[in-house]
Amino acid sequence: MTTATAISAAPAESTVPESPRVPRARWGNALAVVLPVLALAVLGWRHRALTDDGTIFLRTVRQILAGHGPTVNLSERVEADTSTLWQWLLVAFGAVTPGDLGFTAVLAGILLTAAGFAVALDATRRLHTAAGPRHLLPAGALVLLAVPVFWDFAGSGLDSGLGTFWLAGCWWLLVRAYRSPEARGRAGYAVWAGLGFLVRPDYAITTVVFLAGLWWVRRPRPRQAAGQLAAALALPAAYEVFRAGYYGLLVPMPGLTKEPGDSDPVRGLRYAADFAGPLWLYVPLALLGALAVAHLLRSRPAPVRWVVPLVPVAAAALHAGYVVRIGGDYMHGRMLLPALFLALVPVLLVPVRAGTIAVAAATSVWAVAVVGPWHPAAYHARDTTISIRVRDSDIALTGSPNADHVAAWTAAFPKLRDAVAAGMAADRPVLVRLAPDMSVGQLLPLGPGHGSSRVSFPGGFLGVTGALVPLDQYIVETWGLANTVGAHLEYAPGAHRNWPGHRKPLGDVWLLALELDPSVTDVPGIAAVTPASLAAARHALGCGDLRELLASVREPLTASRFLRNLTGAYHRTALRIPRDPFAAEAKFCGAH
Template sequence: MTSTHLSLREPDAVLGLLNSRRSAGRSLRRGVLCLLPALAIAFAGFHRRWMSDDGHIYVRTVRQILAGNGPVFNAGERAESSTGTLWQWLLVLAGLPGLDIARAAMYGGLLLTAAGFALASLGALRLYADRAVLPLGCLVLLALPPVWDFATSGLETGLATCWIAGAWLLLVTRAPSLATCVVIGLGPLVRPDLALVSAVFLGAQWLMVRPSRRAALGGLGAALALPVAYEIFRVGYYGQLMPLPGVTKEASQSLWGRGFDYLADFAGPYFLWVPALFLLTALLPSAAGRRAAAPLVPALAPVVAGLLCWVYVIKVGGDFMHGRMFLPGLLLMLLPVFLVPLTRAWTIAAVGVGIWAVACASLLRIPYEGRIGPGGVADERGVYVRQNAAPHPLHHDFAGYPSNVTYARLVREADRAGTPSLFLARTPAGANSPTVTGVFSTLGFSGTVVPLDGAALDPIGLAYPLAAHSERIADGRVGHDKRLPDTWIFADRGHGPLPDGLDPAGVAAARRALGCGPLAELRAATRDPMTPGRFLRNVTGVWERTSFRFPNDPVRAERELCGARQPNRQPKALSPS
């Protein structure tokens, strides 16, 4: 009886063991599918690791914070030069134990990018439940050189990749909680334009869960708590509605033509219409099949958010870095097909996209590698590799670019001896008075060589409020179409005899204009001691201050702001820096 009893139970035990092994094997394969895209982008990003000049803008602000000067670019002037608020404060945490901030920014971005790819893979696995999957959308991203380049760079792109993928994973898992709402609501702190993604994802979560009114208001409050709190701090401390780069780049204006040129610059060289066609042809039979169809809301939400991000980038005229501003939107649109079900239609699409990906990764390149293109868009990594004469530039010395080397030498000489030069003005020591002032357009580099108690000013206005509120130059390079004349800079910061080439009447008019109306208020909002009264005045006047612009011609500016009647004379400018 005993042997019979055992023999009857043995088949069930064997089947259970086989099923558990199959389940373990399936879990292992799914885990590998999650890790492979992350490992691939980690390898590609490390192979092309670098630090951008804009990344060094973050570094100087972090150094100022750690030095006790507050979240400013120059001590004594409250200007928010960091577009990615959360990235700035993460770098502060990295700098607390004494880590090299530039190195932490470069490798931290790489780790966050890889984590984002892993989270995107996991989200796709959850979206298609327990079905077998194969890679598709991840192949598109892995084939594009801009994705490799901005896996590092020191900018907030890696954090944006990780946050987008993580927020979508929370959406797919349908885990409504206050913590989920807090994470989804972080978009504006990752980058201001990612508020669009937060809004779409919160709307999608509401459609999926349909919470009570009380729960919905609680979730909305949790999502808005940190962004609203920081916005109150921003308007009171800096006196602006947005980070200063948003002011200088006129983020509220529309430049559709230039934006479509930026899209063509990104999509054209890589023939992005090829994978788009494969995806579209596979989507139709996939949507018709019940087994292959994904839940509608979590599948559509990132596509809608990605399209809105692309529309916004096109509206504001794009960017000067090749492909960079389209990467978050592209990731969003590819999330639902990052991995796809193993069906006939998707397999054909995956093969076609795979062939394109091999060709793109190995052959397709922009025609202006290592340079600035004819439309002002740059192969940003290639430019800094060439100018620094280094394959992986980290701490820029611009060994291959003599004008920057000369500038660094002038700064160091002025800091040691107080000798004025073409780009530098020495000012007396005192309250809110920098020891040495450097004026240079390559702001991250300038912020590296100018000491923290000095002033690194850029005529473009990324960290200099006066330049940010000047008029835009017609037909200027995208992202660099403001250039405050040296007349204004000397009137604002200079002391002693006028440098050769400056018009005394123009300097005098600029100095009078700086004491009138909105210009005087702008200087007070950013330079007066921070008191409760100053904070409140910054808050109440923030709308007018953020929208205020003044003419580059100091005589016209004086006439408009002070009511003076002076002959309209154009100031002579120094040689451009």
């Protein structure tokens, strides 16, 4: 992905005398900040739609608000939410706001996206007016406003709005540190930058880059630097101790499922091209990059001045490189939005000069060319083998362009709702095995491993399933994003042809071994499961590291269990289960 190099700031000391043009410049710059923010808020509102992945957060939030703790199911401690901070913010919002929690998430995302855009624009304005008022043009801001995916994820119920706000805050604090190097609040700057790991684990890359930038700008003494580093790490480290002791893992379960150490750069490059190509994003990025490089070569600023705009560009390049290396994401463009935002923040506004006017005009022409209905490729009405167009997919599923309430999702899956009701009405606890159309396929006797739960329900659509299944009933998440065994399974054959996050299907043999009444040894109608394979999977689940893995999340959380989880978290995180039950039995039980 191409990134734009920034235009450096003028010296912090103001040497420009007041003139009649100063108020005009200030008013014009205020409009250059306010108007793009209003435009983004309107676009985000018009494209608001809660995604199924957004509703995944809500199950855990409802469990917390009900006093059950941060988990999907009562009988198993599982961290299904990648963004820890977004989860707990939704808990805070849900505790004080009435009504549909999904709409609260949608509205909060739009507000945080707009607020983040405002903060970033203000920081860029401060950077370019450090030497005195000057007229600014919203060149880079137009690029963000012309990217439909940016609008879509603003009001999706996901953590995208929080991510935008956090990234903007890092940029604002870096500019402030440059303009006022003696100002107080150094520890506060570090604490904010350190929150990246809690916003999303992959934002740890951005945290490191911005902490390095803050150190370069302020050049603290070693003792001060150590204190600031401790401040940055305090909250993430404390939560990591809680995570390891409570869940028995070092990362959220989706991070384990998506195998962050895996490498698939060819698919990642295709993911980037799938995002940038239809929008011709390389055109405005190349224009703004050339403008910035020309300015740097002409002005030859002092290192401390060009480091400031280069920090977010470096963070963008590293984050985009990470996304490409792991193969991208299954949601079109989503994982590249942070890099795009960071690459553009130094040039969201540019000073008025002959060259910048020409670039701003060309960027405006590009924006008009790609954002209107005359360029439907920008909206991607069709999924590809690389990613799905979430908004179009969700409109097709729910029948609404603005499915901003949980009720819109539950109403769209009547067969799923009826299947839950059938399971709850059964005369004994049952495992509900779904047919391909999501109606009831089989009601099988449920094993005793879930306490008072009367139903165990497969959740391919974990968000809507979490809304339909009562909080005290059990959901078997079948993609491994919230399933202890599924997350640790090795990839299925040909998995790299599937979307990231969908490469570890649980499979019938492990589903039945985990959930079925142990007295049942054969299930007719499931050709892939034989009595021998079912027995092997059950045996493996009771042996060695695999038995301890299940105990780490199913045993009551006593002090000794917390300590064992904490000390064994690294080993559990690295544990992988062979998909073949006979191989798993041999690995964990020593059977042949």
